[in-house]
Amino acid sequence: EVYHAQFGALTRDLDGDLGRPYTLNIANRLFAQDGYPLEADFLAVNEADYGAPLESLDFAGDPEGARGYINGWVADQTADMIDELLKPGVISSSTCLVLTNAIYFKASWANQFDPADTTAGTFHAPAGDVSAQMMSASVEADYAELDDLTVLSLPYEGEDLSFIALLPHDEQGLAALQASLSPETLSAWTDSAWRTEVMVQLPTFELRSSVALKDTLQGLGMIDAFDGLIADFSGIADTGLFISDVAHEAVVIVDEEGTEAAAATAVVDVGTAMPAVFTGDHPFLFIIQDNLTGSILFMGQLNDPTA
DSSP states (O other), rough: OOHHHHHHHHHHHOOOOOOOOOOEEEEEEEETTOOOOOOOHHHHHHHHOOOOEEEEETTTTOOHHHHHHHHHHHHHHHTSSSSSSTTTSSOOOTTTTEEEEEEEEEEEEEEOOOOGGGGEEEEEEETTTEEEEEEEEEEEEEEEEOEEEEEEEEEEEESSEEEEEEESTTTOOOOHHHHHHHHHHHHHHHHEEEEEEEEEEEEEEEEEEEEEOOOOOOOOTOOOOOOTTOOOTTTTTTTTTOOOOOOEEEEEOSSSSSSEEEEEEOOOOOOOOOEEEOOOSEEEEEEEEEETTTTTEEEESSTTTOO
């Protein structure tokens, strides 16, 4: 009960319309077969703590119509950035329940990049060098030069949220950086950064990732939930419920103005007169984070800005 209440409070805080200079929309919804017997406690927790009311659909009689309706709901919540979360075949006449989560984010940089300063540059992608549009600006940002990586935290307008880039010094060092990533290491890296003037070069990019997570979750040890003979979701419905598919899609766009993103289901100050330099010309990790709570809203890796 404590977990649900606290997570719900965090979601409402992030999602609240408090006159912020960015858009962050977090939406949850339960779609169930009309008349399907769901437990009252399950429905109450989802609506009270997750803002996920129940909506009835006719999966049995019109699975394609139900799929189109859910995809339309996701599109509405993500400003049409994700218009087909559920692919053909995911919904069938035997589908009983679909739990859907969508998040949409759009913000401008606190210090925007001038498009006139964006020029073609070389990005050292794993498969070979590519020509990428590199935006450049001298900005006030949090910066740290550490042993194995450079940390850059670019604030969005209002400075409630930041775009954090973790750039390994080794052009082939992304895998090692990922292996060392944890809540503790991320906190240590960002805590070491100091506000200073930074000459920033970053590629503009648009990433889209669509993943069927069933195999991934099973590989992590989530086995029983997908087995209709042994799955136990009696807290949701006492009807032999089990999971058939888990779909996730995310889109992140970074350009001179700022960042637009959507997902459905993440030192030592130089101390000289010259600004520090951050050149994102090879693969790096990025995180969009709420600065007050430390909550990670999006997390990804840029391997090739032209792919």
